[in-house]
Structure formats: structure tokens, C-alpha cells
Amino acid sequence: MTEGSPGTTGTAGKTRAGGTAVTAVTGSAEESASVAASVATTAITEAAVAANPLRDPRDKRLPRVAGPCVLVLFGVTGDLARKKLLPAIYDLANRGLLPPGFSLVGFARREWRDQDFAQLTYDAVKQHARTPFREEVWKQLSEGIFFCPGEFTDDGAFDALAMMLKEIDETRGTGGNYGFYLSVPPKFFPVVVQQLKRTDLAHGPEGAWRRVVIEKPFGHDLKSAHELNAITSAVFPESSVFRIDHYLGKETVQNILALRFANNLFEPIWNRGYVDHVQITMAEDIGIGGRAGYYDGIGAARDVIQNHLLQLLALVGMEDPTSFDADSLRREKEKVLKAVQLPQDLARSTARGRYATGWQGGQPVVGYAQEEGIPSDSITETYAAIKLEIANRRWAGVPFYLRTGKRLGRRVTEVAVVFQKAPHLPFSKDDTEILGHNALVVRVQPDEGITVRFGSKVPGTAMEVRDVSMDFAYGESFMESSPEAYERLLLDVMIGDPPLFPHQREVELSWKILDPIEEFWASQGVPEDYPAGSWGPASADEMMARDGRVWRRL
Amino acid sequence: MTSFMLSDTTASKISAQLTHLRHQMGSPAVGMVLTLVVVCDEGEQYDAVRAATEAAREHPSRILVVIGRDPAEPNRLDAELRVGESTPGEVILLRLYGELTEHADSVVSPLLLTDTPVVVWWPRHSPDVPAKDSVGVLAQRRIVDARPAAEPVKAIAGRARSYVPGDTDLAWTRLTPWRSLLAAAFDQPVGKVKKGVVEAAAGHPSAPLLAAWLGERLGAPVKVADSPGPGLTRVTLSTAAGDVTITRSDARLATLSRPGQPDRQVALARRPTSELIAEELRRLDPDEVYEAAIRRVARSHKG
Numbered sequence: 001m002t003e004g005s006p007g008t009t010g011t012a013g014k015t016r017a018g019g020t021a022v023t024a025v026t027g028s029a030e031e032s033a034s035v036a037a038s039v040a041t042t043a044i045t046e047a048a049v050a051a052n053p054l055r056d057p058r059d060k061r062l063p064r065v066a067g068p069c070v071l072v073l074f075g076v077t078g079d080l081a082r083k084k085l086l087p088a089i090y091d092l093a094n095r096g097l098l099p100p101g102f103s104l105v106g107f108a109r110r111e112w113r114d115q116d117f118a119q120l121t122y123d124a125v126k127q128h129a130r131t132p133f134r135e136e137v138w139k140q141l142s143e144g145i146f147f148c149p150g151e152f153t154d155d156g157a158f159d160a161l162a163m164m165l166k167e168i169d170e171t172r173g174t175g176g177n178y179g180f181y182l183s184v185p186p187k188f189f190p191v192v193v194q195q196l197k198r199t200d201l202a203h204g205p206e207g208a209w210r211r212v213v214i215e216k217p218f219g220h221d222l223k224s225a226h227e228l229n230a231i232t233s234a235v236f237p238e239s240s241v242f243r244i245d246h247y248l249g250k251e252t253v254q255n256i257l258a259l260r261f262a263n264n265l266f267e268p269i270w271n272r273g274y275v276d277h278v279q280i281t282m283a284e285d286i287g288i289g290g291r292a293g294y295y296d297g298i299g300a301a302r303d304v305i306q307n308h309l310l311q312l313l314a315l316v317g318m319e320d321p322t323s324f325d326a327d328s329l330r331r332e333k334e335k336v337l338k339a340v341q342l343p344q345d346l347a348r349s350t351a352r353g354r355y356a357t358g359w360q361g362g363q364p365v366v367g368y369a370q371e372e373g374i375p376s377d378s379i380t381e382t383y384a385a386i387k388l389e390i391a392n393r394r395w396a397g398v399p400f401y402l403r404t405g406k407r408l409g410r411r412v413t414e415v416a417v418v419f420q421k422a423p424h425l426p427f428s429k430d431d432t433e434i435l436g437h438n439a440l441v442v443r444v445q446p447d448e449g450i451t452v453r454f455g456s457k458v459p460g461t462a463m464e465v466r467d468v469s470m471d472f473a474y475g476e477s478f479m480e481s482s483p484e485a486y487e488r489l490l491l492d493v494m495i496g497d498p499p500l501f502p503h504q505r506e507v508e509l510s511w512k513i514l515d516p517i518e519e520f521w522a523s524q525g526v527p528e529d530y531p532a533g534s535w536g537p538a539s540a541d542e543m544m545a546r547d548g549r550v551w552r553r554l
Numbered sequence: 555m556t557s558f559m560l561s562d563t564t565a566s567k568i569s570a571q572l573t574h575l576r577h578q579m580g581s582p583a584v585g586m587v588l589t590l591v592v593v594c595d596e597g598e599q600y601d602a603v604r605a606a607t608e609a610a611r612e613h614p615s616r617i618l619v620v621i622g623r624d625p626a627e628p629n630r631l632d633a634e635l636r637v638g639e640s641t642p643g644e645v646i647l648l649r650l651y652g653e654l655t656e657h658a659d660s661v662v663s664p665l666l667l668t669d670t671p672v673v674v675w676w677p678r679h680s681p682d683v684p685a686k687d688s689v690g691v692l693a694q695r696r697i698v699d700a701r702p703a704a705e706p707v708k709a710i711a712g713r714a715r716s717y718v719p720g721d722t723d724l725a726w727t728r729l730t731p732w733r734s735l736l737a738a739a740f741d742q743p744v745g746k747v748k749k750g751v752v753e754a755a756a757g758h759p760s761a762p763l764l765a766a767w768l769g770e771r772l773g774a775p776v777k778v779a780d781s782p783g784p785g786l787t788r789v790t791l792s793t794a795a796g797d798v799t800i801t802r803s804d805a806r807l808a809t810l811s812r813p814g815q816p817d818r819q820v821a822l823a824r825r826p827t828s829e830l831i832a833e834e835l836r837r838l839d840p841d842e843v844y845e846a847a848i849r850r851v852a853r854s855h856k857g
Binding site for chain 1: 727730731733734735736737738739740741742743768771772773806807810812815816818819820821822823833837839841842843
């Protein structure tokens with residue numbers, strides 16, 4: 001299970017805001033919305049903005065509010081729906097970002113009536129919502145909660161859904177705009193998507209939009225990603241498919257763009273002339289929990305590197321986009337993913353491991369092989385480290401090291417840009433003995449912020465230089481007022497603003513990077529054990545040592 | 555929370571004490587993004603500080619509270635410093651006595667955070683020309699509030715004369731949810747609005763502002779009418795197809811009705827001062843839409 005996904009602690013995935021840099025991000029995102037308006041053809045809201053006399057680009061107080069629409073949620077009883085999606089919808093309503101008449105339809109195999117689903121939503125909101133519970137907000141939301149019982153294979157159920165949506169259009173003025181959120185395992189996608197096509201729900205009348213939202217995994221290799229895409233794209237155009245990678249909804253991840261492109265301080269040194277290497281890490285302290293069925297056969301690289309870490313790599317490595325609309329941003333990300341090259345010798349530049357019984361954070365934990373439901377012949381890795389290069393003028397010769405693992409020392413996700421040593425030191429060797437590399441670290445979670453590490457003189461008569469850290473923290477107490485990743489992403493779906501969603505081309509490029517590595521690993525037998533609570537297998541350290549580098553101790 | 559009193563002190567002593575307190579707490583870094591100066595009297599101090607510290611959760615700030623005391627006393631500056639967990643930034647209460655009450659800027663100016671925006675907020679009594687006030691001149695943004703004024707509508711109408719970019723009024727901030735809802739209602743085509751009425755409790759300063767904004771944007775006459783309240787109660791916009799109305803009688807839940815569509819309920823609660831301040835701190839650039847609205851209020855008030 002990845003960090004921030006349901007099942008981890010309540011704070012997982014919470015982002016914090018505050019600080020000028022964040023304001024800049026929201027500012028540019030909102031401005032880009034108006035830029036995107038000219039590009040987007042599907043977004044009725046943006047078209048309507050132009051026609052609405054009460055909207056004025058100078059009027060920055062008015063938030064981006066979604067247009068009238070219905071959100072249809074498949075898989076309402078899942079963890080994701082209860083812990084993230086339903087609370088996020090309430091939080092949006094509480095912030096006044098949902099349109100009057102917004103309606104939520106749940107679809108599941110339960111003998112439920114509307115009020116049962118409303119009760120489930122109520123409980124989920126009470127338990128997990130970020131913003132305080134307010135009776136009047138709940139009243140507004142609960143008026144628009146509906147439930148449609150049925151099986152995915154049951155034609156009748158989808159006919160009933162189509163009828164229900166038509167009725168909601170009439171009673172609540174939602175104008176035929178529907179978003180379908182498939183919070184279900186990918187094996188159900190074909191049948192649900194076909195049902196949407198059969199009932200003609202996939203294509204709206206003139207002026208109305210239909211969008212489909214899918215969650216990772218987007219396949220388990222290039223071929224399956226193709227197949228999965230064929231299913232959705234046969235029915236929905238690419239512009240109506242929103243792939244959620246919740247990492248991209250995080251403030252800190254969006255802040256990478258602000259850091260790089262709103263400042264003049266970092267960009268001049270953001271290249272092979274100054275950067276020694278880049279380390280992108282996502283470490284988790286938890287094991288696989290009860291997800292053996294999903295995780296075994298998938299492993300750490302497919303679960304995390306293919307989506308989150310390669311997206312982070314793309315944001316850190318890309319050139320500056322011409323604007324922040326979806327097209328320009330995705331084009332730059334694609335370019336850098338296309339330029340990614342695998343090392344010649346995969347045995348020497350990748351490492352994988354699997355946690356063994358040990359102690360994690362003061363508690364004894366079982367090894368992966370002993371987890372319930374793991375077959376004895378499993379060769380799935382729970383730790384993966386790979387070295388990649390980006391073959392372009394900016395990055396040639398600068399390795400990007402990506403690592404992820406479960407049951408590591410602690411939970412941390414960060415991007416560290418490690419700079420070269422100063423070309424000449426006018427100090428004696430002894431003076432700078434303990435001076436390391438300068439580094440700029442974007443801490444994605446927890447404790448979001450940015451750290452800059454540099455050498456500084458130790459007070460005293462001798463000229464001794466030592467590493468110190470300069471820290472920008474998003475702060476401890478601002479988190480309650482800054483939105484969750486899912487709030488941002490759900491709102492973007494309803495507004496039709498896609499920059500924060502990966503394009504199918506990015507998904508396929510990522511698989512092209514990972515597939516050869518997975519193929520190689522498949523022939524290597526059981527991964528090397530590492531004790532739970534440690535920082536991964538010895539082979540990962542050896543891989544760095546061969547390059548004369550070390551992993552940052554986290 | 556660490557609280558520290560300094561009596562008969564100076565700005566530099568306060569500054570030194572702040573640095574000392576920060577070091578003692580082990581966090582010498584300054585993560586604050588702006589200075590918020592609150593100018594009020596002793597009676598308003600508690601509520602204002604509460605709202606400002608709440609808002610500081612979103613915008614970590616140094617909050618300077620300037621409290622004018624008896625001008626007949628000998629000159630004297632007392633300070634109360636609050637640094638700690640319940641407040642993300644720092645709160646400094648400054649009590650001014652004697653002739654010093656006329657020279658608050660000499661205390662405030664050295665205590666502003668370096669090279670970051672300054673916002674001044676007068677919770678009740680505001681100067682006639684905020685931008686020319688000795689403290690107001692230090693700030694990029696000047697927040698006043700017409701509601702507690704003796705004649706709120708007249709106060710709003712007077713704002714246009716002294717307007718300098720960066721001025722803003724909480725009577726305008728209170729309207730954002732209403733304006734947002736109205737704008738959302740217009741996201742679906744409504745048709746040409748012929749006339750409109752804004753109903754509110756008598757003398758409510760937000761009502762003429764809302765009417766002015768609607769009139770400005772829709773190019774139609776929008777009147778203000780009195781209602782029992784509380785606050786704003788109804789907006790009616792008449793089109794050829796019928797009336798678009800938003801009605802709110804309990805200050806919490808509103809009903810949106812429009813021709814040919816069923817009524818819908820929308821949460822539209824009045825917001826606490828802390829949220830209004832947080833909204834003001836979010837954008838520090840001049841609010842041109844507000845300027846247009848007060849200019850229109852001023853024109854119609856004369857006529």
C-alpha cells in the first residue's frame with residue numbers, strides 16, 4: 001500500500017500550506033485555468049465563464065466553482081471512498097466550491113436506498129472530513145445524495161442509473177454533466193465502461209460533458225496499460241479520461257513547479273554543470289497490510305516507481321513549459337520521460353529486496369514471506385532501487401536514483417538534488433574534511449518543506465567548515481486549512497482542468513522505462529532479504545558505492 | 555505558549571526579547587510571511603487578537619496589536635509578547651500612553667518583519683484616509699470595517715473619496731460567498747437582467763456594495779430594500795423568463811430559485827471575523843472590483 005492511500009494513518013496524504021511559495025502556486029494555477037479556457041473544448045464551465053457577466057478575471061476573490069454536475073461513484077463501500085473521496089466532497093462543499101444542485105450518486109451491489117448511502121456518507125464525513133462539520137452544508141449536500149443498487153453485469157441496474165440521472169437533471173438542474181468515478185479494481189473497468197456506452201451515458205448531448213475518472217494501477221506493464229486504455233478510449237475520448245495520481249494533487253509536488261519556474265535562484269544551477277546526482281525516495285514504514293492479493297506479483301517498482309516516482313522525476317527534470325495549461329505541461333513531462341535511458345547493465349544498476357522478520361520502530365514485525373496470503377514461491381520485491389539517466393543537454397551524465405520500499409526505517413518521501421563539490425577549495429583538506437555535498441531537498445511528506453544544505457564555518461579560531469541546513473517548513477498548524485490532494489483533483493475533474501492528471505502517453509512511457517527492468521528481475525529469483533526497519537538491502541548500498549556515492553540517510 | 559511582559563520599554567528591547575524567546579524555544583528560523591498590525595482599543599483587543607491569530611494559521615504572521623491608552627498619562631510603552639504553540643507566529647501587544655499614542659508608527663516600524671508585506675487592520679475606528687494614517691502608510695493593504703460605524707452606508711459611500719489601491723473593507727469581504735453563489739448561478743445562461751433588488755437589515759453596509767457590484771456587472775439598476783434581517787436576506791434579479799432569487803432568512807442556509815428549475819438549498823453561513831481576515835491576507839494586490847463597487851455606491855449615494 002502506498003502512502004497517503006486509504007488504510008494508512010489519517011494524516012497520510014495531508015498537505016499543508018502557508019508561505020508565499022504556495023500562494024504563488026495557487027495563483028498561477030488559477031491563472032492557468034483562464035489560459036486553459038481557450039484550449040479546453042469539453043469544459044462547459046470555462047466556456048460559461050466567458051459568457052457570465054458576474055465573472056471577471058480581476059475578481060480574484062471568487063473561487064473556481066465547478067459547474068452544475070452529478071458525480072457517480074462506483075465502489076462506494078471501498079476504503080478510498082470512505083476515507084478520502086466522500087470527505088473530500090464534503091470539504092469542497094464546505095469551502096463553497098460545489099455548485100448549487102451538485103448531486104452524488106452511489107452505485108454498488110447493496111440493497112440500499114438513498115438514505116442508507118447518505119448515512120454512509122454522513123459517517124465518512126463525520127469521521128474523516130478535514131473541515132468542521134456544519135449542519136447547513138450537510139443539508140445542502142444530503143439533498144443531492146442518491147443511490148442506485150445493482151451489479152455491474154446487470155443491464156437493468158444501468159438502465160435504472162440512466163433514468164435516475166435524467167431525473168436528477170430535471171429536478172436539480174445538473175444539465176447532463178456527469179463524472180463517473182471508477183473506484184473499483186481494474187478488472188471491472190471493461191464491464192462498467194461498456195455499460196456506460198450501452199446506456200449512452202458516455203456521450204452527452206451538445207454542451208454537456210461526460211468524464212471518467214480512474215485510479216492507479218494503470219496496468220501492470222506496457223501491454224496491459226494498452227489494453228486498459230483501449231477499453232476506456234473505445235468509449236471516452238482521451239480528453240474525458242482523468243487518471244488520478246493523488247501525489248500530483250499534493251501542494252508540495254505542485255510547489256516543485258513554483259520553486260523551479262517562479263524563481264531565478266535555482267534554475268541556473270539546475271543542470272549537469274552543477275548537479276552531481278538526484279535521489280528520489282519514497283520510504284514507507286508499514287508492510288503490505290492485508291493487501292497480499294493485490295501486492296504479490298506487483299511489487300514495489302510497479303506500485304510506486306512507475307507512477308509516483310517517475311512523475312516526480314519528470315517534474316524535477318523537465319524543461320520549463322510555455323504555460324501551465326495541460327497541453328504544455330504534459331508535453332514537457334513526456335519529453336523528459338522519453339529521454340530517460342536505462343543503464344546498460346541492469347544487474348549493477350538496479351537493486352531489489354524483500355523485508356524479512358525484524359523490528360520496526362520498536363515493534364517486532366513479520367517478514368514479507370510470512371505475511372498472510374503470500375505464496376511460498378513468491379519473488380515479489382518490496383524494495384526497489386534503480387538508476388536512470390536522462391539523455392538531453394541539461395542532464396546528460398547526471399544519474400537519477402529512484403528508490404522505494406516497505407518496512408523501512410520511517411515514512412518519508414523526498415526529492416534530493418545533490419550538487420557537485422566546489423571545484424576548488426581555498427581551505428586545507430583538514431578544514432573541509434567533514435563537508436559534504438550541497439543539497440536541495442524537497443520534502444514531499446511528512447513535514448513538507450524545503451531544505452538547503454550547505455557548508456558553514458564552525459565558530460572558533462580555526463577555519464573549519466561543516467554542513468548546516470536551512471529550512472523552509474510549510475508549518476505545523478497550517479495543515480488544517482490547506483486542502484487535501486483529493487479535493488483539488490475532484491474539483492479539477494468537475495471543472496475540466498487536466499494539468500495535474502497524467503496523460504496516457506506518460507503512463508505508457510513510464511512502462512517502457514520499467515518493463516525491461518521487471519523482465520530482468522523476473523529472471524533473478526527471490527529478492528535479497530533486508531531486515532524490517534532497516535534502510536533496504538545491501539545490494540542497494542553497493543549499487544551506490546560503485547558510483548562513489550551514498551544514499552542520503554533519512 | 556510563552557508569554558512575556560515588558561513594561562516601560564522600547565522597540566529595540568522588544569526585538570531583542572523576541573529573538574531571545576525564539577532561541578530559547580529552539581526555533582530561530584523565521585517562517586512568517588507577513589506582519590499584521592491591528593490598531594484598536596483595549597475593549598476590542600481580545601476579539602481582534604483572537605481573529606488575527608486564527609487567520610495566522612493560514613498565514614503565519616507577526617501580529618502587532620497597537621492599543622492606545624490614556625493620552626494624559628506620562629509617555630510610556632508596555633509590551634506583551636506571546637510566542638508559542640497555540641499561535642503559529644508571534645503576537646505582540648503594544649500599549650501606548652501619553653504623547654506616544656500619537657506616534658505609534660515609531661514603535662511599529664522597527665518591529666515589522668524585513669522585506670515582507672505589511673497589512674493594517676482597524677477593527678472599529680478607522681482613520682478618514684487610511685493610506686495617509688501614520689501607521690497605514692507603512693502597509694500595502696489597509697483593512698477597515700464599515701459595519702461598526704455609526705452610519706455604515708455613509709461610511710461606505712465615503713470610502714471612494716479616500717480610496718488608494720490596497721484599501722479594502724470587511725463589509726466587502728463578507729459578500730464573497732454571496733457573490734460566489736450568484737456567479738455560480740450565472741454559469742448557466744440566465745438571460746438579460748432587467749432590474750434587481752438586494753434586501754438586508756436596515757443600514758447594512760454590505761447591501762449597497764452588493765447592489766453596486768451587481769449593477770456594475772449586469773448593467774441594470776439594482777435597488778436596496780430593508781428587511782428584518784439578519785444581515786443580507788434576499789437578492790432578486792428579474793429577467794424576461796422570471797426572477798432569479800437567493801433567499802436566506804436564518805443566516806445559514808439559502809434557497810436558490812430560478813425560472814424553470816426546482817429550488818435548491820445552498821449553505822451560505824455568515825463567516826467569523828477570522829475567516830474574513832484570512833481571505834484578506836490571501837491576496838495582497840489591489841482589489842479593482844471593490845474599487846469599482848465603492849465608486850458606484852458613492853455616485854448613487856450623492857444622487
